[in-house]
Amino acid sequence: MKACLIVGTRPQIIKSQPIINEFKKRRIKLFVIHTGQHYDYKMSKSFFDELEIPNPDYNLGISKGSSGKQLGEIISKLELHLKKINPDVVIVPGDTRSALGGALAANSLGIPIAHIESGARSYDPKMEEETNRRLIDHMSSYLFAPTPNCLKNLKSESVLGKISLSGDTMYDVFLQYKKILKLTNKKENFILMTIHRRENILNKKKISGIISTAKKLSQHGHDVVFPIHPHTKKQIKSYGLSLTGIKVINPLKYSEILKMISNSSLLITDSGGLQKEAFWLNTRCVTIRENTEWIETLKSKNNQLLTKITPNDYKKIEKILGKKFSSYKTKLFGNGNASKKIVSILFKQF
Structure with missing residues:
Protein backbone atom coordinates (compact mmCIF):
# COMPACT_ATOMS: atom_id res chain seq x y z
CA MET A 1 0.00 0.00 0.00
CA THR A 169 -8.70 11.97 14.72
CA MET A 170 -8.60 15.45 16.24
CA TYR A 171 -9.89 13.87 19.46
CA ASP A 172 -7.05 11.32 19.23
CA VAL A 173 -4.39 14.02 19.28
CA PHE A 174 -6.32 16.06 21.86
CA LEU A 175 -6.29 13.15 24.35
CA GLN A 176 -2.59 12.68 23.71
CA TYR A 177 -1.77 16.31 24.46
CA LYS A 178 -4.20 16.62 27.34
CA LYS A 179 -2.12 13.98 29.08
CA ILE A 180 1.23 15.46 28.05
CA LEU A 181 0.25 18.97 29.18
CA LYS A 182 -1.46 17.72 32.37
CA LEU A 183 -4.35 20.11 31.79
CA THR A 184 -6.14 20.82 35.08
CA ASN A 185 -9.09 22.78 33.70
CA LYS A 186 -8.71 25.44 36.41
CA LYS A 187 -10.61 28.45 35.13
CA GLU A 188 -9.13 31.94 35.25
CA ASN A 189 -10.79 35.31 34.76
CA PHE A 190 -10.06 35.84 31.10
CA ILE A 191 -11.87 35.30 27.81
CA LEU A 192 -10.09 33.82 24.81
CA MET A 193 -11.21 35.10 21.40
CA THR A 194 -10.31 33.86 17.90
CA ILE A 195 -11.88 35.22 14.71
CA HIS A 196 -10.84 34.30 11.17
CA ARG A 197 -13.84 33.35 8.99
CA ARG A 198 -14.47 35.42 5.89
CA GLU A 199 -18.12 36.10 6.76
CA ASN A 200 -16.90 37.88 9.91
CA ILE A 201 -13.66 39.59 8.90
CA LEU A 202 -14.68 40.71 5.40
CA ASN A 203 -17.75 42.48 6.78
CA LYS A 204 -16.72 45.75 8.43
CA LYS A 205 -19.96 46.03 10.40
CA LYS A 206 -19.61 42.51 11.81
CA ILE A 207 -15.95 42.73 12.80
CA SER A 208 -16.57 46.20 14.28
CA GLY A 209 -19.39 44.74 16.38
CA ILE A 210 -17.25 41.84 17.54
CA ILE A 211 -14.41 44.15 18.57
CA SER A 212 -16.85 46.52 20.31
CA THR A 213 -18.35 43.60 22.27
CA ALA A 214 -14.87 42.42 23.28
CA LYS A 215 -13.96 45.91 24.49
CA LYS A 216 -17.12 46.17 26.60
CA LEU A 217 -16.40 42.78 28.18
CA SER A 218 -12.91 44.02 28.99
CA GLN A 219 -14.33 47.20 30.52
CA HIS A 220 -16.57 45.05 32.73
CA GLY A 221 -13.63 43.18 34.22
CA HIS A 222 -13.20 40.29 31.77
CA ASP A 223 -9.76 40.40 30.16
CA VAL A 224 -10.06 39.46 26.48
CA VAL A 225 -7.04 37.71 24.95
CA PHE A 226 -7.01 37.75 21.14
CA PRO A 227 -4.44 35.58 19.27
CA ILE A 228 -4.80 37.28 15.93
CA HIS A 229 -4.81 35.45 12.59
CA PRO A 230 -2.61 37.25 9.99
CA HIS A 231 -5.50 37.79 7.58
CA THR A 232 -7.76 39.03 10.39
CA LYS A 233 -5.05 41.51 11.44
CA LYS A 234 -4.75 42.76 7.87
CA GLN A 235 -8.51 43.31 7.53
CA ILE A 236 -8.88 45.07 10.87
CA LYS A 237 -6.01 47.39 9.95
CA SER A 238 -7.58 48.12 6.55
CA TYR A 239 -10.81 49.19 8.27
CA GLY A 240 -8.90 51.52 10.62
CA LEU A 241 -10.31 49.80 13.71
CA SER A 242 -8.62 50.09 17.08
CA LEU A 243 -7.97 47.08 19.31
CA THR A 244 -7.17 49.18 22.39
CA GLY A 245 -8.49 47.47 25.52
CA ILE A 246 -8.05 43.98 24.06
CA LYS A 247 -4.90 41.94 24.72
CA VAL A 248 -3.71 41.13 21.20
CA ILE A 249 -1.08 38.38 20.90
CA ASN A 250 0.56 36.42 18.09
CA PRO A 251 -0.92 33.12 16.85
CA LEU A 252 -0.44 30.30 19.35
CA LYS A 253 1.07 26.84 19.06
CA TYR A 254 -1.21 23.85 19.49
CA SER A 255 -0.17 23.23 23.11
CA GLU A 256 -0.53 26.93 23.93
CA ILE A 257 -4.05 27.19 22.52
CA LEU A 258 -5.12 24.06 24.44
CA LYS A 259 -3.78 25.54 27.68
CA MET A 260 -5.54 28.83 26.99
CA ILE A 261 -8.88 27.15 26.23
CA SER A 262 -8.52 24.93 29.30
CA ASN A 263 -7.88 27.89 31.61
CA SER A 264 -10.21 30.46 30.09
CA SER A 265 -13.62 31.18 31.56
CA LEU A 266 -15.03 31.48 28.02
CA LEU A 267 -14.03 31.01 24.39
CA ILE A 268 -15.42 33.36 21.73
CA THR A 269 -14.69 31.94 18.29
CA ASP A 270 -15.84 31.19 14.76
CA SER A 271 -13.58 28.14 14.45
CA GLY A 272 -15.02 24.66 14.06
CA GLY A 273 -12.03 22.94 15.60
CA LEU A 274 -11.83 25.20 18.65
CA GLN A 275 -15.53 24.62 19.36
CA LYS A 276 -14.74 20.95 19.76
CA GLU A 277 -11.66 21.56 21.89
CA ALA A 278 -13.67 23.81 24.22
CA PHE A 279 -16.33 21.11 24.42
CA TRP A 280 -13.76 18.45 25.35
CA LEU A 281 -12.23 20.77 27.96
CA ASN A 282 -15.59 21.73 29.49
CA THR A 283 -15.03 25.40 28.67
CA ARG A 284 -17.98 27.64 27.83
CA CYS A 285 -18.03 28.71 24.19
CA VAL A 286 -19.81 31.40 22.20
CA THR A 287 -19.63 30.74 18.47
CA ILE A 288 -20.07 33.80 16.28
CA ARG A 289 -21.81 32.06 13.40
CA GLU A 290 -25.34 31.44 12.21
CA ASN A 291 -24.86 27.68 12.55
CA THR A 292 -22.33 24.98 13.36
CA GLU A 293 -21.44 21.63 11.83
CA TRP A 294 -20.75 20.33 15.35
CA ILE A 295 -24.27 20.21 16.74
CA GLU A 296 -23.00 17.78 19.39
CA THR A 297 -21.42 20.75 21.18
CA LEU A 298 -24.75 22.59 21.43
CA LYS A 299 -26.63 19.90 23.36
CA SER A 300 -24.88 20.37 26.70
CA LYS A 301 -25.31 24.17 26.38
CA ASN A 302 -21.59 24.85 26.81
CA ASN A 303 -21.54 26.07 23.18
CA GLN A 304 -24.04 28.72 22.13
CA LEU A 305 -24.43 30.42 18.77
CA LEU A 306 -24.36 34.20 18.48
CA THR A 307 -25.94 34.75 15.07
CA LYS A 308 -26.07 38.55 14.99
CA ILE A 309 -23.83 41.14 16.62
CA THR A 310 -25.72 43.83 18.59
CA PRO A 311 -24.59 46.55 21.04
CA ASN A 312 -25.90 44.53 24.00
CA ASP A 313 -24.21 41.24 23.18
CA TYR A 314 -21.73 41.69 26.00
CA LYS A 315 -24.69 41.36 28.40
CA LYS A 316 -25.71 38.05 26.78
CA ILE A 317 -22.15 36.78 27.13
CA GLU A 318 -21.98 37.84 30.78
CA LYS A 319 -25.17 35.85 31.42
CA ILE A 320 -23.59 32.80 29.76
CA LEU A 321 -20.58 33.18 32.05
CA GLY A 322 -22.88 33.00 35.06
CA LYS A 323 -24.82 29.90 33.98
CA LYS A 324 -24.04 26.28 34.72
CA PHE A 325 -23.81 23.68 31.97
CA SER A 326 -23.52 19.93 31.72
CA SER A 327 -19.96 18.61 31.57
CA TYR A 328 -18.88 16.61 28.52
CA LYS A 329 -19.10 12.92 29.44
CA THR A 330 -20.28 10.77 26.53
CA LYS A 331 -17.80 9.70 23.87
CA LEU A 332 -19.53 11.27 20.89
CA PHE A 333 -16.20 11.75 19.10
Whole structure:
Protein backbone atom coordinates (compact mmCIF):
# COMPACT_ATOMS: atom_id res chain seq x y z
CA MET A 1 0.00 0.00 0.00
CA LYS A 2 1.17 3.50 -0.87
CA ALA A 3 -0.83 6.54 0.27
CA CYS A 4 -0.65 10.31 -0.12
CA LEU A 5 -1.95 12.80 2.46
CA ILE A 6 -2.85 16.38 1.51
CA VAL A 7 -2.66 19.19 4.10
CA GLY A 8 -2.52 22.97 3.95
CA THR A 9 -3.91 24.50 7.15
CA ARG A 10 -3.55 24.32 10.93
CA PRO A 11 -6.61 22.11 11.56
CA GLN A 12 -5.56 19.69 8.82
CA ILE A 13 -2.07 19.34 10.27
CA ILE A 14 -3.42 18.69 13.79
CA LYS A 15 -6.01 16.08 12.76
CA SER A 16 -3.46 14.39 10.48
CA GLN A 17 -0.84 13.87 13.20
CA PRO A 18 -2.21 10.56 14.54
CA ILE A 19 -2.78 9.31 10.98
CA ILE A 20 0.84 10.04 10.05
CA ASN A 21 2.05 8.35 13.26
CA GLU A 22 -0.08 5.28 12.58
CA PHE A 23 1.34 4.88 9.08
CA LYS A 24 4.84 5.24 10.55
CA LYS A 25 4.19 2.57 13.21
CA ARG A 26 3.02 0.12 10.57
CA ARG A 27 5.87 1.04 8.21
CA ILE A 28 3.42 1.82 5.41
CA LYS A 29 4.64 4.36 2.87
CA LEU A 30 2.86 7.70 3.22
CA PHE A 31 3.73 10.78 1.17
CA VAL A 32 2.69 14.09 2.73
CA ILE A 33 2.05 17.09 0.49
CA HIS A 34 1.60 20.57 1.97
CA THR A 35 -0.16 22.97 -0.39
CA GLY A 36 1.14 26.08 1.38
CA GLN A 37 -2.38 27.47 1.93
CA HIS A 38 -1.30 28.74 5.37
CA TYR A 39 1.94 30.40 4.35
CA ASP A 40 2.64 32.05 7.73
CA TYR A 41 5.14 30.07 9.86
CA LYS A 42 3.08 30.40 13.04
CA MET A 43 0.03 29.11 11.22
CA SER A 44 1.72 26.11 9.66
CA LYS A 45 5.34 24.97 10.09
CA SER A 46 5.31 25.47 13.86
CA PHE A 47 2.57 22.84 14.08
CA PHE A 48 4.73 20.32 12.22
CA ASP A 49 7.57 21.04 14.64
CA GLU A 50 5.51 20.94 17.82
CA LEU A 51 3.50 17.85 16.88
CA GLU A 52 6.75 16.12 15.89
CA ILE A 53 5.56 15.41 12.36
CA PRO A 54 8.28 14.92 9.70
CA ASN A 55 8.55 17.72 7.18
CA PRO A 56 6.25 17.27 4.15
CA ASP A 57 7.69 15.40 1.20
CA TYR A 58 6.51 18.22 -1.05
CA ASN A 59 5.39 21.81 -0.52
CA LEU A 60 3.43 23.30 -3.40
CA GLY A 61 4.00 26.88 -2.24
CA ILE A 62 0.78 28.17 -3.76
CA SER A 63 0.45 31.89 -4.28
CA LYS A 64 -1.69 34.29 -2.30
CA GLY A 65 -4.84 35.32 -4.10
CA SER A 66 -8.52 34.67 -4.59
CA SER A 67 -10.06 31.35 -3.60
CA GLY A 68 -10.52 30.43 -7.27
CA LYS A 69 -6.91 31.21 -8.12
CA GLN A 70 -5.61 29.21 -5.17
CA LEU A 71 -7.87 26.24 -5.89
CA GLY A 72 -6.80 26.12 -9.53
CA GLU A 73 -3.13 26.27 -8.58
CA ILE A 74 -3.55 23.52 -5.95
CA ILE A 75 -5.24 21.19 -8.47
CA SER A 76 -2.73 21.76 -11.29
CA LYS A 77 0.34 21.35 -9.04
CA LEU A 78 -1.10 18.35 -7.20
CA GLU A 79 -1.85 16.53 -10.44
CA LEU A 80 1.84 16.69 -11.39
CA HIS A 81 2.98 15.30 -8.03
CA LEU A 82 0.30 12.61 -7.86
CA LYS A 83 1.27 11.34 -11.31
CA LYS A 84 4.86 10.91 -10.06
CA ILE A 85 3.89 9.30 -6.74
CA ASN A 86 1.08 7.16 -8.20
CA PRO A 87 -0.50 6.37 -4.79
CA ASP A 88 -3.17 3.73 -4.16
CA VAL A 89 -5.24 6.26 -2.25
CA VAL A 90 -5.25 10.02 -1.56
CA ILE A 91 -6.23 11.00 1.98
CA VAL A 92 -7.84 14.43 2.49
CA PRO A 93 -8.71 15.61 6.00
CA GLY A 94 -11.33 18.26 6.70
CA ASP A 95 -13.04 20.80 4.48
CA THR A 96 -10.44 23.36 3.44
CA ARG A 97 -9.58 24.61 -0.03
CA SER A 98 -6.56 22.30 0.11
CA ALA A 99 -8.82 19.32 0.89
CA LEU A 100 -11.12 20.10 -2.04
CA GLY A 101 -8.17 20.66 -4.37
CA GLY A 102 -6.67 17.35 -3.26
CA ALA A 103 -9.92 15.51 -3.90
CA LEU A 104 -10.44 17.09 -7.32
CA ALA A 105 -6.87 16.34 -8.39
CA ALA A 106 -7.13 12.71 -7.26
CA ASN A 107 -10.54 12.32 -8.89
CA SER A 108 -9.26 13.65 -12.21
CA LEU A 109 -6.54 11.00 -12.16
CA GLY A 110 -8.84 8.17 -11.11
CA ILE A 111 -7.18 7.72 -7.70
CA PRO A 112 -9.48 6.63 -4.83
CA ILE A 113 -10.11 9.31 -2.19
CA ALA A 114 -10.36 8.77 1.57
CA HIS A 115 -12.08 11.64 3.39
CA ILE A 116 -11.21 12.16 7.06
CA GLU A 117 -13.91 14.00 9.06
CA SER A 118 -16.61 13.13 6.58
CA GLY A 119 -20.29 14.01 6.97
CA ALA A 120 -20.03 17.24 8.99
CA ARG A 121 -22.84 19.59 7.94
CA SER A 122 -23.78 23.18 8.84
CA TYR A 123 -26.45 23.41 6.09
CA ASP A 124 -25.17 26.88 5.24
CA PRO A 125 -24.43 27.12 1.49
CA LYS A 126 -22.71 30.49 2.02
CA MET A 127 -19.85 28.77 3.83
CA GLU A 128 -17.00 27.76 1.54
CA GLU A 129 -16.25 24.85 3.89
CA GLU A 130 -19.80 23.50 3.60
CA THR A 131 -19.55 23.36 -0.18
CA ASN A 132 -16.08 21.83 0.03
CA ARG A 133 -17.02 18.97 2.36
CA ARG A 134 -20.16 18.07 0.43
CA LEU A 135 -18.22 17.88 -2.85
CA ILE A 136 -15.43 15.84 -1.25
CA ASP A 137 -17.89 13.40 0.33
CA HIS A 138 -19.58 12.70 -2.99
CA MET A 139 -16.23 12.09 -4.71
CA SER A 140 -14.78 9.84 -2.01
CA SER A 141 -14.46 6.08 -2.08
CA TYR A 142 -13.88 5.88 1.70
CA LEU A 143 -15.70 8.18 4.10
CA PHE A 144 -14.68 8.30 7.77
CA ALA A 145 -17.39 9.86 9.94
CA PRO A 146 -16.17 11.29 13.28
CA THR A 147 -19.57 11.18 15.04
CA PRO A 148 -22.90 9.31 14.79
CA ASN A 149 -24.54 12.49 13.51
CA CYS A 150 -22.00 12.74 10.67
CA LEU A 151 -22.70 9.09 9.85
CA LYS A 152 -26.43 9.86 9.73
CA ASN A 153 -25.82 12.79 7.37
CA LEU A 154 -23.86 10.64 4.94
CA LYS A 155 -26.48 7.91 4.89
CA SER A 156 -29.26 10.43 4.27
CA GLU A 157 -27.36 11.81 1.26
CA SER A 158 -26.82 8.34 -0.22
CA VAL A 159 -23.12 8.88 -0.87
CA LEU A 160 -21.56 6.25 -3.13
CA GLY A 161 -18.41 5.48 -1.13
CA LYS A 162 -17.89 3.12 1.79
CA ILE A 163 -18.93 4.80 5.08
CA SER A 164 -17.25 4.01 8.42
CA LEU A 165 -17.86 5.46 11.89
CA SER A 166 -14.26 6.03 12.87
CA GLY A 167 -14.30 8.66 15.58
CA ASP A 168 -12.47 11.98 15.34
CA THR A 169 -8.70 11.97 14.72
CA MET A 170 -8.60 15.45 16.24
CA TYR A 171 -9.89 13.87 19.46
CA ASP A 172 -7.05 11.32 19.23
CA VAL A 173 -4.39 14.02 19.28
CA PHE A 174 -6.32 16.06 21.86
CA LEU A 175 -6.29 13.15 24.35
CA GLN A 176 -2.59 12.68 23.71
CA TYR A 177 -1.77 16.31 24.46
CA LYS A 178 -4.20 16.62 27.34
CA LYS A 179 -2.12 13.98 29.08
CA ILE A 180 1.23 15.46 28.05
CA LEU A 181 0.25 18.97 29.18
CA LYS A 182 -1.46 17.72 32.37
CA LEU A 183 -4.35 20.11 31.79
CA THR A 184 -6.14 20.82 35.08
CA ASN A 185 -9.09 22.78 33.70
CA LYS A 186 -8.71 25.44 36.41
CA LYS A 187 -10.61 28.45 35.13
CA GLU A 188 -9.13 31.94 35.25
CA ASN A 189 -10.79 35.31 34.76
CA PHE A 190 -10.06 35.84 31.10
CA ILE A 191 -11.87 35.30 27.81
CA LEU A 192 -10.09 33.82 24.81
CA MET A 193 -11.21 35.10 21.40
CA THR A 194 -10.31 33.86 17.90
CA ILE A 195 -11.88 35.22 14.71
CA HIS A 196 -10.84 34.30 11.17
CA ARG A 197 -13.84 33.35 8.99
CA ARG A 198 -14.47 35.42 5.89
CA GLU A 199 -18.12 36.10 6.76
CA ASN A 200 -16.90 37.88 9.91
CA ILE A 201 -13.66 39.59 8.90
CA LEU A 202 -14.68 40.71 5.40
CA ASN A 203 -17.75 42.48 6.78
CA LYS A 204 -16.72 45.75 8.43
CA LYS A 205 -19.96 46.03 10.40
CA LYS A 206 -19.61 42.51 11.81
CA ILE A 207 -15.95 42.73 12.80
CA SER A 208 -16.57 46.20 14.28
CA GLY A 209 -19.39 44.74 16.38
CA ILE A 210 -17.25 41.84 17.54
CA ILE A 211 -14.41 44.15 18.57
CA SER A 212 -16.85 46.52 20.31
CA THR A 213 -18.35 43.60 22.27
CA ALA A 214 -14.87 42.42 23.28
CA LYS A 215 -13.96 45.91 24.49
CA LYS A 216 -17.12 46.17 26.60
CA LEU A 217 -16.40 42.78 28.18
CA SER A 218 -12.91 44.02 28.99
CA GLN A 219 -14.33 47.20 30.52
CA HIS A 220 -16.57 45.05 32.73
CA GLY A 221 -13.63 43.18 34.22
CA HIS A 222 -13.20 40.29 31.77
CA ASP A 223 -9.76 40.40 30.16
CA VAL A 224 -10.06 39.46 26.48
CA VAL A 225 -7.04 37.71 24.95
CA PHE A 226 -7.01 37.75 21.14
CA PRO A 227 -4.44 35.58 19.27
CA ILE A 228 -4.80 37.28 15.93
CA HIS A 229 -4.81 35.45 12.59
CA PRO A 230 -2.61 37.25 9.99
CA HIS A 231 -5.50 37.79 7.58
CA THR A 232 -7.76 39.03 10.39
CA LYS A 233 -5.05 41.51 11.44
CA LYS A 234 -4.75 42.76 7.87
CA GLN A 235 -8.51 43.31 7.53
CA ILE A 236 -8.88 45.07 10.87
CA LYS A 237 -6.01 47.39 9.95
CA SER A 238 -7.58 48.12 6.55
CA TYR A 239 -10.81 49.19 8.27
CA GLY A 240 -8.90 51.52 10.62
CA LEU A 241 -10.31 49.80 13.71
CA SER A 242 -8.62 50.09 17.08
CA LEU A 243 -7.97 47.08 19.31
CA THR A 244 -7.17 49.18 22.39
CA GLY A 245 -8.49 47.47 25.52
CA ILE A 246 -8.05 43.98 24.06
CA LYS A 247 -4.90 41.94 24.72
CA VAL A 248 -3.71 41.13 21.20
CA ILE A 249 -1.08 38.38 20.90
CA ASN A 250 0.56 36.42 18.09
CA PRO A 251 -0.92 33.12 16.85
CA LEU A 252 -0.44 30.30 19.35
CA LYS A 253 1.07 26.84 19.06
CA TYR A 254 -1.21 23.85 19.49
CA SER A 255 -0.17 23.23 23.11
CA GLU A 256 -0.53 26.93 23.93
CA ILE A 257 -4.05 27.19 22.52
CA LEU A 258 -5.12 24.06 24.44
CA LYS A 259 -3.78 25.54 27.68
CA MET A 260 -5.54 28.83 26.99
CA ILE A 261 -8.88 27.15 26.23
CA SER A 262 -8.52 24.93 29.30
CA ASN A 263 -7.88 27.89 31.61
CA SER A 264 -10.21 30.46 30.09
CA SER A 265 -13.62 31.18 31.56
CA LEU A 266 -15.03 31.48 28.02
CA LEU A 267 -14.03 31.01 24.39
CA ILE A 268 -15.42 33.36 21.73
CA THR A 269 -14.69 31.94 18.29
CA ASP A 270 -15.84 31.19 14.76
CA SER A 271 -13.58 28.14 14.45
CA GLY A 272 -15.02 24.66 14.06
CA GLY A 273 -12.03 22.94 15.60
CA LEU A 274 -11.83 25.20 18.65
CA GLN A 275 -15.53 24.62 19.36
CA LYS A 276 -14.74 20.95 19.76
CA GLU A 277 -11.66 21.56 21.89
CA ALA A 278 -13.67 23.81 24.22
CA PHE A 279 -16.33 21.11 24.42
CA TRP A 280 -13.76 18.45 25.35
CA LEU A 281 -12.23 20.77 27.96
CA ASN A 282 -15.59 21.73 29.49
CA THR A 283 -15.03 25.40 28.67
CA ARG A 284 -17.98 27.64 27.83
CA CYS A 285 -18.03 28.71 24.19
CA VAL A 286 -19.81 31.40 22.20
CA THR A 287 -19.63 30.74 18.47
CA ILE A 288 -20.07 33.80 16.28
CA ARG A 289 -21.81 32.06 13.40
CA GLU A 290 -25.34 31.44 12.21
CA ASN A 291 -24.86 27.68 12.55
CA THR A 292 -22.33 24.98 13.36
CA GLU A 293 -21.44 21.63 11.83
CA TRP A 294 -20.75 20.33 15.35
CA ILE A 295 -24.27 20.21 16.74
CA GLU A 296 -23.00 17.78 19.39
CA THR A 297 -21.42 20.75 21.18
CA LEU A 298 -24.75 22.59 21.43
CA LYS A 299 -26.63 19.90 23.36
CA SER A 300 -24.88 20.37 26.70
CA LYS A 301 -25.31 24.17 26.38
CA ASN A 302 -21.59 24.85 26.81
CA ASN A 303 -21.54 26.07 23.18
CA GLN A 304 -24.04 28.72 22.13
CA LEU A 305 -24.43 30.42 18.77
CA LEU A 306 -24.36 34.20 18.48
CA THR A 307 -25.94 34.75 15.07
CA LYS A 308 -26.07 38.55 14.99
CA ILE A 309 -23.83 41.14 16.62
CA THR A 310 -25.72 43.83 18.59
CA PRO A 311 -24.59 46.55 21.04
CA ASN A 312 -25.90 44.53 24.00
CA ASP A 313 -24.21 41.24 23.18
CA TYR A 314 -21.73 41.69 26.00
CA LYS A 315 -24.69 41.36 28.40
CA LYS A 316 -25.71 38.05 26.78
CA ILE A 317 -22.15 36.78 27.13
CA GLU A 318 -21.98 37.84 30.78
CA LYS A 319 -25.17 35.85 31.42
CA ILE A 320 -23.59 32.80 29.76
CA LEU A 321 -20.58 33.18 32.05
CA GLY A 322 -22.88 33.00 35.06
CA LYS A 323 -24.82 29.90 33.98
CA LYS A 324 -24.04 26.28 34.72
CA PHE A 325 -23.81 23.68 31.97
CA SER A 326 -23.52 19.93 31.72
CA SER A 327 -19.96 18.61 31.57
CA TYR A 328 -18.88 16.61 28.52
CA LYS A 329 -19.10 12.92 29.44
CA THR A 330 -20.28 10.77 26.53
CA LYS A 331 -17.80 9.70 23.87
CA LEU A 332 -19.53 11.27 20.89
CA PHE A 333 -16.20 11.75 19.10
CA GLY A 334 -14.85 8.23 19.63
CA ASN A 335 -12.46 6.78 22.16
CA GLY A 336 -9.12 8.06 20.86
CA ASN A 337 -8.50 5.25 18.36
CA ALA A 338 -9.88 6.84 15.19
CA SER A 339 -6.54 6.83 13.38
CA LYS A 340 -6.01 3.13 14.06
CA LYS A 341 -9.45 2.31 12.66
CA ILE A 342 -8.92 4.44 9.57
CA VAL A 343 -5.49 3.04 8.68
CA SER A 344 -6.68 -0.54 9.37
CA ILE A 345 -9.62 -0.14 6.99
CA LEU A 346 -7.45 1.37 4.25
CA PHE A 347 -4.74 -1.27 4.70
CA LYS A 348 -7.32 -4.04 4.15
CA GLN A 349 -8.45 -2.38 0.91
CA PHE A 350 -5.02 -2.04 -0.64
